[in-house]
Amino acid sequence: MAPRDGSQERISTPDTVEKGMATINTLRIGVKAFVEKDGERRKAEILSIKESKKGEPTFYVHYEDFNKRLDEWVPASRLDLSQEVEWPQPEAPTRKSQKSTAPAPKSATLPKSTVGQKRPRTSTTVATSRKSSETPELTTTSGNASKAVRPSLVGGKENRPGSDNSISVIAPEIISGTPKAEDSELDLVDIQDAAAAAKASNPQHNAPYSREEEIEKLRTGGSMTQNQTEISRVRNLDRIQMGAFEMEPWYFSPYPSNFTAADTIHICEFCLSYFASLQTFTRHRAKCNLLHPPGNEIYRDSSVSFFEIDGRRQRRWCRNLCLLSKLFLDHKTLYYDVDPFLFYCMTTRDSHGCHLVGYFSKEKESAEGYNVACILTLPQYQRKGFGKLLIAFSYELSKREAKLGSPEKPLSDLGLLGYRAYWAETVTDVLVEHEKNSRDGRGSGEVSVEEIGALSAMTTNDVLHTLQNLNMLRYSKGQHVIVLTEAVLEAKEKAKAKEKAKGTARRRIEPDRLMWKPPVFTASSRTWNW
Amino acid sequence: MTRAGALSQSRMRQRKLNTRAALQIVREDDLHEADDDLPRVLSGLDSGVEKAEQNEHHLQAALSASQAAVIGGKVAQIYIPTPDAVQSSLQYDKLYPLTYAQPATYVRFSSTVEDCAGCAYDMNEDDHTFFKSMNKKKDASTQCSEDQFEEIMNCFEETAQAKQPYAAVDSPPVLSYDEIESSMDDYLDDHARPFTREIYEHWKTRRLGAGNKNLMIGLKFETGADTDDADPYVCFRRREVRQIRKTRGRDAHSAEKLKKLRKELEESREIMAMIRQREITKREQLAVERQLFEQRANLRQVKLNLPDQYKEGDEDILINQKPKKKPLEIAQRAPGNQYRLPQRSDGRSSDADLVLLSDLLAEQERLLTIDIDTKIAQHQQWNVGYMDMTKAPLTPPLESDAGSTFRTATTEYLPTPPASISSEHSGDVTLDFSVLAMGKADSVAVRYASPSYDGPCHSQPSFRRRYGRGGRLWIDRRGMRLPPKAGFDSPDADRFKYDDDDDEDEVPVYFADPFDTESMQFRARLFPTPSSQAQMQARRAQMEVFSHGASHSSTSVRPSRQAGPD
Numbered sequence A: 001m002a003p004r005d006g007s008q009e010r011i012s013t014p015d016t017v018e019k020g021m022a023t024i025n026t027l028r029i030g031v032k033a034f035v036e037k038d039g040e041r042r043k044a045e046i047l048s049i050k051e052s053k054k055g056e057p058t059f060y061v062h063y064e065d066f067n068k069r070l071d072e073w074v075p076a077s078r079l080d081l082s083q084e085v086e087w088p089q090p091e092a093p094t095r096k097s098q099k100s101t102a103p104a105p106k107s108a109t110l111p112k113s114t115v116g117q118k119r120p121r122t123s124t125t126v127a128t129s130r131k132s133s134e135t136p137e138l139t140t141t142s143g144n145a146s147k148a149v150r151p152s153l154v155g156g157k158e159n160r161p162g163s164d165n166s167i168s169v170i171a172p173e174i175i176s177g178t179p180k181a182e183d184s185e186l187d188l189v190d191i192q193d194a195a196a197a198a199k200a201s202n203p204q205h206n207a208p209y210s211r212e213e214e215i216e217k218l219r220t221g222g223s224m225t226q227n228q229t230e231i232s233r234v235r236n237l238d239r240i241q242m243g244a245f246e247m248e249p250w251y252f253s254p255y256p257s258n259f260t261a262a263d264t265i266h267i268c269e270f271c272l273s274y275f276a277s278l279q280t281f282t283r284h285r286a287k288c289n290l291l292h293p294p295g296n297e298i299y300r301d302s303s304v305s306f307f308e309i310d311g312r313r314q315r316r317w318c319r320n321l322c323l324l325s326k327l328f329l330d331h332k333t334l335y336y337d338v339d340p341f342l343f344y345c346m347t348t349r350d351s352h353g354c355h356l357v358g359y360f361s362k363e364k365e366s367a368e369g370y371n372v373a374c375i376l377t378l379p380q381y382q383r384k385g386f387g388k389l390l391i392a393f394s395y396e397l398s399k400r401e402a403k404l405g406s407p408e409k410p411l412s413d414l415g416l417l418g419y420r421a422y423w424a425e426t427v428t429d430v431l432v433e434h435e436k437n438s439r440d441g442r443g444s445g446e447v448s449v450e451e452i453g454a455l456s457a458m459t460t461n462d463v464l465h466t467l468q469n470l471n472m473l474r475y476s477k478g479q480h481v482i483v484l485t486e487a488v489l490e491a492k493e494k495a496k497a498k499e500k501a502k503g504t505a506r507r508r509i510e511p512d513r514l515m516w517k518p519p520v521f522t523a524s525s526r527t528w529n530w
Numbered sequence B: 001m002t003r004a005g006a007l008s009q010s011r012m013r014q015r016k017l018n019t020r021a022a023l024q025i026v027r028e029d030d031l032h033e034a035d036d037d038l039p040r041v042l043s044g045l046d047s048g049v050e051k052a053e054q055n056e057h058h059l060q061a062a063l064s065a066s067q068a069a070v071i072g073g074k075v076a077q078i079y080i081p082t083p084d085a086v087q088s089s090l091q092y093d094k095l096y097p098l099t100y101a102q103p104a105t106y107v108r109f110s111s112t113v114e115d116c117a118g119c120a121y122d123m124n125e126d127d128h129t130f131f132k133s134m135n136k137k138k139d140a141s142t143q144c145s146e147d148q149f150e151e152i153m154n155c156f157e158e159t160a161q162a163k164q165p166y167a168a169v170d171s172p173p174v175l176s177y178d179e180i181e182s183s184m185d186d187y188l189d190d191h192a193r194p195f196t197r198e199i200y201e202h203w204k205t206r207r208l209g210a211g212n213k214n215l216m217i218g219l220k221f222e223t224g225a226d227t228d229d230a231d232p233y234v235c236f237r238r239r240e241v242r243q244i245r246k247t248r249g250r251d252a253h254s255a256e257k258l259k260k261l262r263k264e265l266e267e268s269r270e271i272m273a274m275i276r277q278r279e280i281t282k283r284e285q286l287a288v289e290r291q292l293f294e295q296r297a298n299l300r301q302v303k304l305n306l307p308d309q310y311k312e313g314d315e316d317i318l319i320n321q322k323p324k325k326k327p328l329e330i331a332q333r334a335p336g337n338q339y340r341l342p343q344r345s346d347g348r349s350s351d352a353d354l355v356l357l358s359d360l361l362a363e364q365e366r367l368l369t370i371d372i373d374t375k376i377a378q379h380q381q382w383n384v385g386y387m388d389m390t391k392a393p394l395t396p397p398l399e400s401d402a403g404s405t406f407r408t409a410t411t412e413y414l415p416t417p418p419a420s421i422s423s424e425h426s427g428d429v430t431l432d433f434s435v436l437a438m439g440k441a442d443s444v445a446v447r448y449a450s451p452s453y454d455g456p457c458h459s460q461p462s463f464r465r466r467y468g469r470g471g472r473l474w475i476d477r478r479g480m481r482l483p484p485k486a487g488f489d490s491p492d493a494d495r496f497k498y499d500d501d502d503d504e505d506e507v508p509v510y511f512a513d514p515f516d517t518e519s520m521q522f523r524a525r526l527f528p529t530p531s532s533q534a535q536m537q538a539r540r541a542q543m544e545v546f547s548h549g550a551s552h553s554s555t556s557v558r559p560s561r562q563a564g565p566d
Ligand SMILES: [Zn+2]
Pocket: A268, A269, A270, A271, A272, A273, A284, A285, A288, A289, A290, B117
């Protein structure tokens, strides 16, 4: 596809971008050039340059409008220097404030396909292989474990300064992959209209923070967000081996700096200690006798156990956990220590021990009423419905605390999808239950937004957003009503059918199995760093 | 669903929604197409994702897909592509043995990673090579174990860390074996000792190769240097002490404090201003006085020049006259105060004018009596020709029977053993018990070695019985000697009034103790000298009543009043 089609003007943003032809030798950090990616050309910013082993330069690039986890090292051959590149601006004081809002639906050219990409079997294959033209599994409310959106991560709270503001508005791809024939039947117009509408109402960027402001916010805010530096923009580890799995890290994590040289970092599955060599790791395994997260088990059902770990009492373990999760959480920061947090760790059990699947951290005392700070399903366990279970558990704790909760912002992309799916499902369940009761003569068939919140420990705001996202909140005959839409009900039915077909019920948190009282901390421990 | 709906953003205007209001749950079918507001897709809401990332292609694709689904579009669900995890090539079962047995109850656990991971030093590839070659040189009985090797290495590392904490910064020479040897006892048992020297050489080599830095590379913690902040590898900083949360109460408290402070400052400022004013006034006064003096001097001169113009009182002008004593002052006083000491305004006191306290009191008493007498006279004057009927309901009826008259009280003593020797006056008192036993009260004689009490005895004590209002039985006493109380207006009692308590020489006299020998003797004196059997009977009856109505007994004040002119 031509990289310079209509999108070019919109992408190449502001008024005064210095452009020009470049050679390999004149390229430097900050330059934006077109890079070949999966058979197309994407504009990408060069974040780092190094010599390969053969003495050729390689470039670490970030593709604009793609998540940082796709950043990668590319050889010079993939750079398209036949086109002009954008030179970095010398720290212009004026950030571009506005960008084009015209969302010209470039429907014809839209699929920036990810098919054939070496990261295998992404949603594309899953989605398309899973049939369904007439009954597409479309909603996030279906509750089907296999297609649950992986809510793998959620960031720390404060907005990091947007380092990259040149975001174009591009009509959404309906399918991130080559649409199959059936898929082309989809009502593209509809979707694009909706998306366009969504875009049009999108608020534009807020002013970026200065670095000083950001540090100050970190200092006073008690959060876990990342501080952005040049080094930390480049992924520092190549490969992680943990338990029975190996995976690629997604983001930078401040493991010892000489770990960068190692091919694979070994992580002990139980104590989460890290080793740059197989020899040391093997020796550690010979000695390490930890078999589960070092805390109290507070929940156990047939498939999972939850452990509660106090950051202050298990500093080493919690630091190890944070280092590990930073590999997969862009917005997490390890700037400050782990003391003010509790870590709720989900494990599966077998005769090897309790394997860490995911966790969420939670401030011992959250001024903003957050019930989750960071949340992560380890990559080797993603897309199995664990994320939703983690989220459900966090709300179960909130219910036990008799509080409404919401996750700390910003959310990551995966976090947002995971939470939206959970919220949609939860709210739908409440509404269906209410409707059913009223049909059976119990209850009025009416419910307020706050009641839904109280039943689910969701904040009123989250309930409201969910209702609106599901298009359930309507205005009829002069009053608001909640509509159980066909789409929602259909999705629910389908999820049920699938559960039946599979013979396994969806994983749920059973409140009776939670042996937990909200921990109380003394005033002195709160004042003195926990 | 209507396509147009999504397009017409203008109709998406939010009506205010009360989050507490109960909303009807309806099916889409129940909703009349006509009055249904067009479906709204509100993705413009704050998603919670960072703004810069909100427009990432994959996220937007996924969101759009789910939104499309919501309004009935048919789309497949979209995942955000992520790098996949793969099975590790390592042999999992070897590294993680099957040792876990799940307890029946929920796990409770508090050991730390340090507790569970054994020796902190883990042998690396270099170590392993050296370790193998070292053991090869030894026979089977003296092999070094991996654990021992690591313990020794750990000992070296820990000692170096303790003795050269800043090795990373100031790069001192590698610790010598002798320097380490002293601390080995803390780390190593005897079995490991034979290998230390050998392993030290290996450790030294590795240490030199690493620039004498710690071989166990850890995380980068804050060093306090300025570069910390920018270094992304520096992590897990200590949090500053949490700010104490502000509360309304605390705010109010501080506000109160500030108000008080301000008030005090304003007050002191006012005081300073007033002091200033006073000093100014003083200066003016001095100036006036000076002027006055000068004018007087002038006047004197004038008068000296004109001696024939002399007038009586002219001299008075030349000096400051004391203001005249206000006669009013004395006139306003109560009559009893007429005899106050004359004021010594002139600073001289005349001893001759000294007035005795007793005289004063006597005079006061006299005036009181006069006053009462005049009042009585007045009262009688008013009542001439009238009969006062109002008195009757307020006062008890006149007692006509003989019982109403006061009878003299006599005390009867039962035989008692002789007073103990220790008693102060025991030697002075003799009781003739034989006589008493015979019932001859008359002959009971009490002798005193000295008068028991130097105060005057007013009268024989006597009692009477009467009925008061509501039929209450009263015992009126008269002639009882009560111990003088404070404020008792007797001149003798007043005598103590100005005495200092601290005066050790003169112990104040209290008359309250009923078992005091003196008061017992006093009570004995109540015994009447002439008495008859009948009187004794009457007295006994009297005593019974007395004991019954003890709580009603009126004080001596009451009878004296009743004896008064009413
Ligand atoms: Zn371990």
